[in-house]
Amino acid sequence: MEAYNNFIKSKKTCKVSAYYEILDFLDSELTDVLSKIPKDIIERVEEIRLRNGKPLMINLGNKDYFISKNAELVSEPSNCVYINYKHIVKTFQLISNYSIYSIEEELKNGFVTVRGGHRVGVTGKAIYGINGLETIRDISSLNIRIAKEIIGVSDAIMEYIIRKPNTIYNTLLVSPPQCGKTTLLRDIIRNISNGMCDKKFHGIKVGVVDERSEIGGTYRGYPQNDVGVRTDIIDGCQKYEGIMLLLRSMSPNVIATDEIGDEKDIKAIHEAIKAGVKIISTVHGNGLDDILSKPKLKNIISEKVFERIILIDNSKGVGTIQDIVDGFSFKSVMR
């Protein structure tokens, strides 16, 4: 049984259908307008923003637009669709599936993951209880982020991550916000977990600590994004606890997590390395010098825990791979 089923091909997802999926969660008046937007724009929509008393806005390619009553994208807020409280309440009702109690815990973190792995950020009046933030009331803004799963985005860089024989380098992805860090991480996880036929790399077990439900977009126990067949996700769990839990329970070969930075996270990474588990993670930062100037990260970089550092930026569109450097010599390994 030398793992003939080891290389699993993933099917491509349709971005237009993801957009229509989101429309199901919006107030019907807004759905009417938003469904009339031209197809080529729909493909690029990243966020839909609802703010009480303010115009309806969509974000695409780091720019935002108002929407006129005839569903045209305009840059002036005259004659455009305005959001009222009713829109917000109805939309929130649909997002919560008529049951605030079922999203109680998620609401404490300020966002809700809905079917399809899309995330909805929520702000309003914060209500405190004995155990800190209890709930959010009188919702004022909703930010609907359409999950951008881009399958195959990491294929080109996998050769720098894969290490013979059949394992990977400890890898750190460095990028400023909104540059596609998480999208890239997710696809790397998928490739490691599924295996890559052309690179003769057999899939290995990956444990994912998905603190903000961004990697898997888990909805009721099902990851909505393709994260591979050998992937176990602990959803909504803090990184330290999550890593320790995975080490104890799931015997992973690789642990993946998003946005390390805390001292505790770094402690957990040390534990994982001690247990012989490979680590793949991301961090906010503008290039190598920036992360070297952050005190906590500086330590872990100078300890040479990470063997590959991938630098991402926006220079040639979202998710440009600027450089891939060796974690020991800080020299580029890109060919």
Added chain:
Amino acid sequence: MFFIKVVGCLMIILSSSFLGFSYSRIYSERLKNLIYFQNCLQILETEIIYGANPLPDALKEVYCKGNKKVSYIFDEIREFLLNNKDLSVYDGFLHVVPELREVLCFKEQDIEIILSFGRSLGISNRTDQEKYFKVISVQLKGQQKEAEEEKMKNGKMYKSLGILIGFGIVLALY
């Protein structure tokens, strides 16, 4: 001639007692349905407080686990919610009011209680929801007690009234 008279009398007695019985049936039906309804609410409470199941799923569970005679109401609310995304849970409850009144024989007071519960279902966190369940449970217990008393009093009364009026008409005609 005599034969026709006897048959006519019997028919009068039978039909008036039938009327009496069906009147008294309303009271026993209401009591029974109130009890079933409370059972359904208990299932819903478990689904919500311990399972944190989203409302449509919770309602489906209630429909499956509860007594179908009453629990179909919850399935109707669920269907209503899924088909009318612009309307609220309260509207779902309003939608089933005719059923509550005519099929389940609930009184206006019972319906008021159920509607006010419908207004608060799903709109807050679990500790809060638990309180609403407590409130409606106490209120419906009260209604159940009242329904029991009414059934004892009026149920019997209508039954005997039906038979007696039947005999009365027969005597008057004879």
